[in-house]
Amino acid sequence: VETDDRILISREPLNAETPLGRQVGTITPLRRHFVRTHFPTPRPPDRLVIDGALRAPLAFSADDIRAFPSRSLVVTLECAGNGRSFLDPLVPGEPWRLGAVSTGEWTGVPLRLLLELAAPTARAVEVVFRGADRGTPSELNRPIAYERSLRLREALDSDALLAYAVNGEELPPEHGAPLRLVVPGAYGMASVKWLERITLLERPLAAFYQTERYVIGGVPLGPVAPRAIIVDPIDGAMLPRRPLLLRGYAWSGHAPIAMVEVSDDGGRTWAAARLSEAHSPYAWREWQFAYDPTDRDGVSFLPRATDAAGNEQPLAPRWNTLGYANNAARPTSVRFG
């Protein structure tokens, strides 16, 4: 189902892709930003508690949070299951195509600031983020809260925000109002919504969404794998036979994008696309590629991203039982005539 704004995957809980064909510029308009939820949208928590291995527990109202110095970052968020529906054999889980990725300007308090204020003890090693959303996953027989953790060191070193606004607007309910985490470079599951509690632990978190999900062969997912996509033309388009301009986006959670290439022969040969300027270290980058079809009746374009750390997007999927991080290059086929 494609509404005006998003492509609905499931209504309850709400899961929806952004229509990538309508993406221009860096920012995704809020009403088109993809949404990933595990449980029904909860009642907004009225405060944020920080507790566990620290000097003394703290509690903040929404107003308290806004009184801290703020920071704004343009961040691309991508669901770990983006591209899942292209795995063969198909795996369970939301059947995302490529639209579980969007970019917003997120405004909030640096996580680092609140953690330093909370003064974790010397034994604290991990930070758990708990959302107000809860429910019973089909694999369990009891309700749980959505919980994810970061290593304390990683949390302190990151540019993560506790965000209360996006694109200059109050955070909307489906994006985690009043307060959500935004972890640049990590898959979306790290950016816990409806944040109600931050807990410092002296040992790693054992929790369903930390150790049973968002793992590949038991290993936690790393940073977002590099990916380039084509947004214009759309797959299956019939075009006049004249020079055309491919337009797309590329991103990686490991490092800035270094190169995008396009193949018109299934990956045998590649030509470099033109990268637009980077608007943020944490946002996708637009790219464009001029192509002259000359006497061809049709062509299948394959885009491939490489990041500055040398990670290259693969041509074949790396199949895994839960269907995560499938960043294999996807073709866009068009016909001329």
Add this chain to the structure above:
Amino acid sequence: VETDDRILISREPLNAETPLGRQVGTITPLRRHFVRTHFPTPRPPDRLVIDGALRAPLAFSADDIRAFPSRSLVVTLECAGNGRSFLDPLVPGEPWRLGAVSTGEWTGVPLRLLLELAAPTARAVEVVFRGADRGTPSELNRPIAYERSLRLREALDSDALLAYAVNGEELPPEHGAPLRLVVPGAYGMASVKWLERITLLERPLAAFYQTERYVIGGVPLGPVAPRAIIVDPIDGAMLPRRPLLLRGYAWSGHAPIAMVEVSDDGGRTWAAARLSEAHSPYAWREWQFAYDPTDRDGVSFLPRATDAAGNEQPLAPRWNTLGYANNAARPTSVRFG
């Protein structure tokens, strides 16, 4: 009149300020972006003509324009009359306070690209941009089109865009759909809306909005003068007597912002504010300033911007008959108790 979204100055033609107190992050949501129009919103032109001193006239449909390589830039636009209502004695013209300034991510075709394609003759020195909006200014007795020009050299050197989208959305009617100019660093009058014709001239343009308006003492306005504003707290606020955080924005069309200072004693002494990271060379920059009122009952804060070219915001207005470029520092007064 303050609607939910904008502060209306006049309905026909539409002139409205952005509510600065609601600005967070860099981007201004579109429905809150200030609007400046000289005449009623015209019917959208169906093509853009480029003519005059060039090899041969060209005409482009909206689709033609979108087929060119695109570029996206985050640009702060400010009306030349912003701050006019603070001049004493008051002058004619729209009584803007400080909200005739907003920031968008504009997407379009680089002006340079179209000009190079048009191949101006060696005698061309100026580029005229004509909007589809027309009417009879009260000072004239005949209808005219809205027209503004740039020197050809300046146009080729600039990062000006012919924009068809803003904040990831189609350009709305009040912002000049289907195509408008966006000239970074210049006051808003240069960014002609509803663009229907670009004409290369062999002499400077003589036209009402070029030579009779947007001049100070006959001299055309230069780049946007540096300005810092406070958006939070709002002027006249009553606050609890405890440490507070001032939040504001600063911009200059001459050069990047180098420094923002705040005075709590009417400009006798100044302390530096903390500048947030720059998200774009052409956008305002957020700044924050922590203040402890201790035993004061009230205070009047004065913000002042200095840019990297050494231009410092003045404390007193530079009065002029048409009320342009009044970037004098404006106080925000609050009371504690």
